[in-house]
Amino acid sequence: xxxxxxxxxxxxxxxxxxxxxxxxxxxxxxxxxxxxxxxxxxxxxxxxxxxxxxxxxxxxxxxxxxxxxxxxxxxxxxxxxxxxxxxxxxxxxxxxxxxxxxxxxxxxxxxxxxxxxxxxxxxxxxxxxxxxxxxxxxxxxxxxxxxxxxxxxxxxxxxxxxxxxxxxxxxxxxxxxxxxxxxxxxxxxxxxxxxxxxxxxxxxxxxxxxxxxxxxxxxxxxxxxxxxxxxxxxxxxxxxxxxxxxxxxxxxxxxxxxxxxxxxxxxxxxxxxxxxxxxxxxxxxxxxxxxxxxxxxxxxxxxxxxxxxxxxxxxxxxxxxxxxxxxxxxxxxxxxxxxxxxxxxxxxxxxxxxxxxxxxxxxxxxxxxxxxxxxxxxxxxxxxxxxxxxxxxxxxxxxxxxxxxxxxxxxxxxxxxxxxxxxxxxxxxxxxxxxxxxxxxxxxxxxxxxxxxxxxxxxxxxxxxxxxxxxxxxxxxxxxxxxxxxxxxxxxxxxxxxxxxxxxxxxxxxxxxxxxxxxxxxxxxxxxxxxxxx
Amino acid sequence: xxxxxxxxxxxxxxxxxxxxxxxxxxxxxxxxxxxxxxxxxxxxxxxxxxxxxxxxxxxxxxxxxxxxxxxxxxxxxxxxxxxxxxxxxxxxxxxxxxxxxxxxxxxxxxxxxxxxxxxxxxxxxxxxxxxxxxxxxxxxxxxxxxxxxxxxxxxxxxxxxxxxxxxxxxxxxxxxxxxxxxxxxxxxxxxxxxxxxxxxxxxxxxxxxxxxxxxxxxxxxxxxxxxxxxxxxxxxxxxxxxxxxxxxxxxxxxxxxxxx
Numbered sequence: 172x173x174x175x176x177x178x179x180x181x182x183x184x185x186x187x188x189x190x191x192x193x194x195x196x197x198x199x200x201x202x203x204x205x206x207x208x209x210x211x212x213x214x215x216x217x218x219x220x221x222x223x224x225x226x227x228x229x230x231x232x233x234x235x236x237x238x239x240x241x242x243x244x245x246x247x248x249x250x251x252x253x254x255x256x257x258x259x260x261x262x263x264x265x266x267x268x269x270x271x272x273x274x275x276x277x278x279x280x281x282x283x284x285x286x287x288x289x290x291x292x293x294x295x296x297x298x299x300x301x302x303x304x305x306x307x308x309x310x311x312x313x314x315x316x317x318x319x320x321x322x323x324x325x326x327x328x329x330x331x332x333x334x335x336x337x338x339x340x341x342x343x344x345x346x347x348x349x350x351x352x353x354x355x356x357x358x359x360x361x362x363x364x365x366x367x368x369x370x371x372x373x374x375x376x377x378x379x380x381x382x383x384x385x386x387x388x389x390x391x392x393x394x395x396x397x398x399x400x401x402x403x404x405x406x407x408x409x410x411x412x413x414x415x416x417x418x419x420x421x422x423x424x425x426x427x428x429x430x431x432x433x434x435x436x437x438x439x440x441x442x443x444x445x446x447x448x449x450x451x452x453x454x455x456x457x458x459x460x461x462x463x464x465x466x467x468x469x470x471x472x473x474x475x476x477x478x479x480x481x482x483x484x485x486x487x488x489x490x491x492x493x494x495x496x497x498x499x500x501x502x503x504x505x506x507x508x509x510x511x512x513x514x515x516x517x518x519x520x521x522x523x524x525x526x527x528x529x530x531x532x533x534x535x536x537x538x539x540x541x542x543x544x545x546x547x548x549x550x551x552x553x554x555x556x557x558x559x560x561x562x563x564x565x566x567x568x569x570x571x572x573x574x575x576x577x578x579x580x581x582x583x584x585x586x587x588x589x590x591x592x593x594x595x596x597x598x599x600x601x602x603x604x605x606x607x608x609x610x611x612x613x614x615x616x617x618x619x620x621x622x623x624x625x626x627x628x629x630x631x632x633x634x635x636x637x638x639x640x641x642x643x644x645x646x647x648x649x650x651x652x653x654x655x656x657x658x659x660x661x662x663x664x665x666x667x668x669x670x671x672x673x674x675x676x677x678x679x680x681x682x683x684x685x686x687x688x689x690x691x692x693x694x695x696x697x698x699x700x701x702x703x704x705x
Numbered sequence: 706x707x708x709x710x711x712x713x714x715x716x717x718x719x720x721x722x723x724x725x726x727x728x729x730x731x732x733x734x735x736x737x738x739x740x741x742x743x744x745x746x747x748x749x750x751x752x753x754x755x756x757x758x759x760x761x762x763x764x765x766x767x768x769x770x771x772x773x774x775x776x777x778x779x780x781x782x783x784x785x786x787x788x789x790x791x792x793x794x795x796x797x798x799x800x801x802x803x804x805x806x807x808x809x810x811x812x813x814x815x816x817x818x819x820x821x822x823x824x825x826x827x828x829x830x831x832x833x834x835x836x837x838x839x840x841x842x843x844x845x846x847x848x849x850x851x852x853x854x855x856x857x858x859x860x861x862x863x864x865x866x867x868x869x870x871x872x873x874x875x876x877x878x879x880x881x882x883x884x885x886x887x888x889x890x891x892x893x894x895x896x897x898x899x900x901x902x903x904x905x906x907x908x909x910x911x912x913x914x915x916x917x918x919x920x921x922x923x924x925x926x927x928x929x930x931x932x933x934x935x936x937x938x939x940x941x942x943x944x945x946x947x948x949x950x951x952x953x954x955x956x957x958x959x960x961x962x963x964x965x
Contacts, residue, residue: 281741284742285741317947320911320912417920418920419919421916520951522951523945523950524949584952585952587952588953647815650810651768654765654803654806654810655743658738658762658765659735659738659762661836662732666758668731668732669730672732672736679739681873684873684909685910685913686910688842688877688878692884695850696884698850
């Protein structure tokens with residue numbers, strides 16, 4: 172009996188093996204046959220978006236495109252985010268990159284210039300897939316909510332656009348509806364800051380009363396700072412305005428004037444405004460799970476979906492994952508912000524945000540014209556709508572409505588400008604290190620704003636100085652490179668014999684002259700201020 | 706399903722594929738430079754017949770070729786000096802300009818004073834040339850930010866800006882003077898006139914366009930010209946409907962209109 176069973180097992184095993192082998196061979200042969208089919212053009216897309224729904228969204232856009240173009244097949248390669256930068260560099264260097272790739276922060280200007288095709292000339296034309304819509308006749312670039320002037324789509328050093336975005340991201344405070352109802356009896360959290368604080372206190376009291384281990388907010392070293400930034404921004408507008416040299420209210424993160432004013436002692440981290448920011452951070456930070464700054468993003472998300480935290484701050488990219496993983500209904504609100512003593516009140520505008528999840532065209536694509544055409548479909552009103560519906564991400568194209576239920580995630584246009592983040596220099600590494608090292612003095616139960624500032628401020632001054640020096644060195648390296656780039660464009664535009672290269676070179680030269688002389692002036696002004704520091 | 710109109714589609718595809726086209730001949734290493742392929746460009750320029758242009762091209766590639774070494778920088782300077790000896794005005798101005806750039810940023814110990822002298826000489830000798838005018842702005846920037854500029858310097862530089870014939874350079878010259886005027890408190894009217902002159906020359910960078918409109922609006926307000934301020938703010942709102950500054954500017958515009 173046992174022998175017969177063993178025999179049957181062996182036969183079944185061999186049969187299964189043969190079946191799998193046959194299936195695998197069929198797949199491989201099928202692919203080979205298709206790739207040899209001269210009538211079929213295969214476009215591959217490499218990306219690192221493994222969130223639920225996004226792969227399905229790319230498939231849906233691809234299916235709609237393939238219905239219009241029967242001779243094209245779109246395939247996607249989803250690569251985990253941790254290995255994506257290495258994988259991408261290897262593929263690009265080896266000349267085996269997919270036709271379309273998602274732009275990753277690790278890609279430097281050199282990589283883009285060398286391996287990707289700029290899309291500027293293309294973006295200057297209307298997108299034919301927008302024909303018959305409100306965007307018909309509009310230059311494709313202007314159909315995106317940010318006009319593609321921001322990274323990652325646009326490279327500010329090369330002054331060229333390489334990426335077509337598929338979405339835009341915002342941060343929201345997600346909450347556990349069932350738990351909220353249990354604690355307060357209400358279905359929605361309060362919309363103002365004092366109400367939020369009261370809710371957090373009530374959650375702590377509820378936890379103690381019920382003997383349940385609950386926290387008001389799930390935190391990690393990735394998501395907690397996003398709340399801290401917002402709170403600090405809400406309190407520092409007056410200081411930012413005071414050191415706005417031209418009064419044009421540029422986003423302060425990229426300016427150095429505020430930093431030099433700080434180093435001159437014109438303001439300190441204990442001045443009214445910044446000090447209020449630290450107080451608000453301590454106020455809220457005490458409600459996070461102890462030790463949250465040692466936790467990873469996934470730990471915080473796990474705490475939330477396990478029902479151990481009432482709220483979590485995260486991006487809209489997590490909305491679908493949270494809803495599908497949590498055994499309770501999930502809601503989302505904008506983070507209510509405290510009023511500032513300078514009189515600035517209400518929410519901060521989220522206008523002008525960068526579009527994200529950008530796809531670029533590889534120079535080694537066998538069918539660049541088809542790949543580009545697919546990008547045009549993805550970046551059209553229809554493509555954007557399909558993508559948003561299936562991914563539950565926000566559309567990046569003007570006029571495309573978000574799918575029902577996602578309205579709360581759309582960037583808020585109206586609102587005040589806000590001030591600056593706790594670390595505000597272009598180079599963040601050193602200031603952030605000092606911030607991280609001293610945060611326990613602010614957020615510990617025995618901590619205080621005074622204890623924090625006493626330790627933080629002296630180290631922070633050195634960090635700001637180091638960050639400014641680093642930025643100046645980087646700017647100089649960039650100026651040297653841009654000088655060569657400018658010379659090359661002038662030669663192609665003015666002295667070159669090739670007519671086809673002249674016009675695009677002349678357009679880029681126009682931009683380069685303006686950018687280069689602007690940067691030179693900023694660099695010299697930075698040096699001027701540096702030399703006069705006490 | 707939208708029907709694709711064949712002509713624009715073909716044109717835009719053609720534009721897109723231009724960079725794909727194999728560029729051969731004297732332009733090829735210049736294209737390499739625009740794609741930051743400095744090593745390839747240096748090799749290709751070295752393989753070309755020696756002309757002032759190929760010498761300048763090679764030096765531009767050498768200045769960025771990795772690893773950056775003092776030898777490469779010295780070699781680039783030597784090539785530029787050789788190019789200048791036998792060159793026509795275009796190349797001579799370019800060679801002189803890039804020698805100034807080397808002094809300003811490339812040397813292990815940058816020498817801004819030498820760069821300033823070099824730029825001034827190029828600007829004086831080739832005032833009609835693109836690189837001569839570029840050198841003039843670089844010289845002006847060094848002069849403005851080397852100490853406390855006085856009104857006389859601003860007046861001289863303003864005259865020089867007016868003489869620039871290259872539109873992009875003149876625009877940047879006015880921007881330089883407008884910003885320096887604000888930083889060194891040379892008067893709102895002076896700054897306004899320079900920004901307005903730059904604006905009339907079509908600001909190229911989109912972020913810069915938005916910023917200049919707001920600077921013009923703000924300065925016009927300070928100068929008690931509410932009509933002009935309103936016009937600039939209105940234009941900003943029209944051109945940048947999704948900027949994060951729109952609420953603030955809309956409020957200012959409304960306040961201006963109420964006053965009037």
